[in-house]
Amino acid sequence: AAGVIQSPRHLIKEKRETATLKCYPIPRHDTVYWYQQGPGQDPQFLISFYEKMQSDKGSIPDRFSAQQFSDYHSELNMSSLELGDSALYFCASSLLRVNTEAFFGQGTRLTVV
Amino acid sequence: QKEVEQDPGPLSVPEGAIVSLNCTYSNSAFQYFMWYRQYSRKGPELLMYTYSSGNKEDGRFTAQVDKSSKYISLFIRDSQPSDSATYLCAMRGTGNQFYFGTGTSLTVIP
Numbered sequence: 158a159a160g161v162i163q164s165p166r167h168l169i170k171e172k173r174e175t176a177t178l179k180c181y182p183i184p185r186h187d188t189v190y191w192y193q194q195g196p197g198q199d200p201q202f203l204i205s206f207y208e209k210m211q212s213d214k215g216s217i218p219d220r221f222s223a224q225q226f227s228d229y230h231s232e233l234n235m236s237s238l239e240l241g242d243s244a245l246y247f248c249a250s251s252l253l254r255v256n257t258e259a260f261f262g263q264g265t266r267l268t269v270v
Numbered sequence: 271q272k273e274v275e276q277d278p279g280p281l282s283v284p285e286g287a288i289v290s291l292n293c294t295y296s297n298s299a300f301q302y303f304m305w306y307r308q309y310s311r312k313g314p315e316l317l318m319y320t321y322s323s324g325n326k327e328d329g330r331f332t333a334q335v336d337k338s339s340k341y342i343s344l345f346i347r348d349s350q351p352s353d354s355a356t357y358l359c360a361m362r363g364t365g366n367q368f369y370f371g372t373g374t375s376l377t378v379i380p
Contacts, residue, residue, distance in 0.1 A: 161313075190368065199276075199358060199372040200314070213367045247313055249368070258304050258319035259360075259368055263312060 161262035169268045178233040178265045182250030189231040194245040238269045276371025285380050289346040291357050293371045299363035305344045306358040349378045
């Protein structure tokens with residue numbers, strides 16, 4: 158079965174650079190979530206989209222923005238990167254209108270140097 | 271106070287033992303409950319999904335939800351070394367956000 162695809166798997170950026178993370182949800186899923194997970198920490202909710210509209214916003218810095226496109230894939234744009242942004246970034250998708258569980262991708266490991 | 275509390279462990283058990291993992295929560299609106307298993311540097315893998323109170327069994331795994339006590343559990347029977355991972359509970363109410371526990375690190379010793 159198709160799963161959530163994230164790209165790239167690994168990304169190294171310098172401070173103050175920009176990064177774009179991509180997420181391709183499970184086909185026909187209507188909701189995408191972005192989470193940030195620091196070393197030894199639980200996933201922290203950043204933002205979610207339902208049917209291409211932003212639905213919930215968590216602890217997402219103003220330097221970050223995200224959107225969901227017509228094909229339901231989503232991109233997380235991160236600007237003015239800081240060392241503290243180094244983390245695993247996960248995308249998850251679910252079929253919210255029937256209240257199903259969320260499935261996670263394998264994540265993008267971002268390292269800011 | 272976090273929405274979801276989970277003992278981070280670490281928890282170490284011998285192979286074949288029964289493992290009990292638990293989470294408590296404060297938001298009575300939560301009605302969807304999940305357990306994820308996460309291996310190091312991998313994405314969380316969904317193990318169990320339950321709606322409202324009750325038990326759900328899948329192979330060696332049993333999930334329990336007690337909404338009156340705001341308490342959920344995951345039991346692993348006949349634990350195997352391959353079960354060694356971090357286990358995260360997650361839950362959701364009517365909004366579009368999942369709330370996670372901090373995860374419990376489990377090691378099953380052969």
